[in-house]
Amino acid sequence: LPLLKRHLFTMKLQSPEFQSLFTEGLKSLTELFVKENHELRIAGGAVRDLLSGVKPQDVDFATTATPEQMKGMFQAAGIRMINNKGEKHGTVTARLDKENFEITTLRIDVVTDGRHAEVEFTTDWQRDAERRDLTINSMFLGFDGTLYDYFNGYEDLKNKKVRFVGHAKKRIQEDYLRILRYFRFYGKIVDKPGDHDPETLEAIAANARGLAGVSGERIWVELKKILLGSLPINASLEEFDKVSQNVEGFSPKPMTLLASLFKVQDDVTKLDLRLKISKEEKNLGLFLVKYRKDLTKAADSAEPLKPYQDFIIDCREPDATARVWELLKYQGQHGLLGDLQQWSVPTFPVSGHDIRKVGISSGKEIGALLQQLRDQWKKSGYQMEKDELLSYVKKT
Ligand SMILES: Nc1ccn([C@@H]2O[C@H](COP(=O)(O)OP(=O)(O)OP(=O)(O)O)[C@@H](O)[C@H]2O)c(=O)n1
Ligand SMILES: [Mg+2]
Numbered sequence: 001l002p003l004l005k006r007h008l009f010t011m012k013l014q015s016p017e018f019q020s021l022f023t024e025g026l027k028s029l030t031e032l033f034v035k036e037n038h039e040l041r042i043a044g045g046a047v048r049d050l051l052s053g054v055k056p057q058d059v060d061f062a063t064t065a066t067p068e069q070m071k072g073m074f075q076a077a078g079i080r081m082i083n084n085k086g087e088k089h090g091t092v093t094a095r096l097d098k099e100n101f102e103i104t105t106l107r108i109d110v111v112t113d114g115r116h117a118e119v120e121f122t123t124d125w126q127r128d129a130e131r132r133d134l135t136i137n138s139m140f141l142g143f144d145g146t147l148y149d150y151f152n153g154y155e156d157l158k159n160k161k162v163r164f165v166g167h168a169k170k171r172i173q174e175d176y177l178r179i180l181r182y183f184r185f186y187g188k189i190v191d192k193p194g195d196h197d198p199e200t201l202e203a204i205a206a207n208a209r210g211l212a213g214v215s216g217e218r219i220w221v222e223l224k225k226i227l228l229g230s231l232p233i234n235a236s237l238e239e240f241d242k243v244s245q246n247v248e249g250f251s252p253k254p255m256t257l258l259a260s261l262f263k264v265q266d267d268v269t270k271l272d273l274r275l276k277i278s279k280e281e282k283n284l285g286l287f288l289v290k291y292r293k294d295l296t297k298a299a300d301s302a303e304p305l306k307p308y309q310d311f312i313i314d315c316r317e318p319d320a321t322a323r324v325w326e327l328l329k330y331q332g333q334h335g336l337l338g339d340l341q342q343w344s345v346p347t348f349p350v351s352g353h354d355i356r357k358v359g360i361s362s363g364k365e366i367g368a369l370l371q372q373l374r375d376q377w378k379k380s381g382y383q384m385e386k387d388e389l390l391s392y393v394k395k396t
Helices: 024-035 045-051 067-076 085-089 125-130 153-158 168-174 177-189 198-213 216-228 238-247 254-261 265-275 279-291 306-315 320-331 334-342 352-357 363-379 386-395
Strands: 040-043 060-063 080-082 091-096 099-105 107-112 117-121
Touching (some): 024 040, 024 091, 040 045, 067 080, 067 091, 085 099, 107 125, 168 177, 177 216, 238 254, 254 279, 254 320, 306 334, 352 386
Antiparallel strands (some): 080 091
């Protein structure tokens, strides 16, 4: 393995983000590993985030202890373990002080078929770093702040370089999803579009078809992260460009941004067939593509919100409100969004039962009357109350 010249860049990280990780649970956990003579470090993405001054969303831990050793020591210490599917890959989840800690035994991937890996445990930190995708994701951090960096990840992070560990081709063929991960981290770290290493791009192009074999679920999870990261934008993607500015700072759903890339509703349907997105996401996509041009603020600006409110009330579906919020983000109507978020959907005060009570018993007639009353109610700006509406029934 000529490539694997040991490179260990050491520094001591001390930062508020790092300090904030030391909860009661983590303190007990690290003490236990010290006592049992097993090494435990923070691994992968969390180290990258900490070095960038970002508090990581989730922290993965790596250890020299085998899953069996971990289970033994947790059991002996009376620490609960959460049953999870990770065990085959060497991951044990321990629960301390109401916090879950996912701890994975150092490993070497022996067989990979582009999706699944057969693993062998090791106690060599560098061997575990070698199996990881990108140099910036291949580092470990000790609890005293020592950085263990075998592949120049910290330098790459500072110089805004996204590089595969070792040979790009090999790394990609181990897991084709890494093609998307490469672009996600590129968007996150590099400010210039197109600043790729030619060999990396070649390896990606030559292996892009491998993505066809990756499950829709994994691709969708990754695509959502790409969308909410900072994507380098191609100037020809006008709508996308506009919408990404509109939604910035308004916590959009990933689909809200993605919809800007679609021309027709069928594009959403096709995406769903490939990616198995949730029903809610699909409906949001269909809704945005259909209404982004047609449902807009009222031209007479006295009641600009009215078309949106009417839509929500007429639609009579519980998630209509949330969808219209996303539409307002998409359209960049931030004032209206604030107003709509303050507004609560009025409920139509008359029921079929009320109409029956005034002496009408035919179901068909009741249905028709309810519709007329709804129209009347709508015309009143949703102000008319039950008695008023019912007196109108008696007159007709
Ligand atoms: N296809 C993948 C997925 C993950 N990893 C390794 O596993 C770590 C954790 O994976 P994950 O949590 O999925 O990604 P993160 O890099 O932590 O990014 P995120 O911020 O999305 O959690 C990565 O940092 C990387 O070292 C990898 O080598 N290849
Ligand atoms: Mg992670």
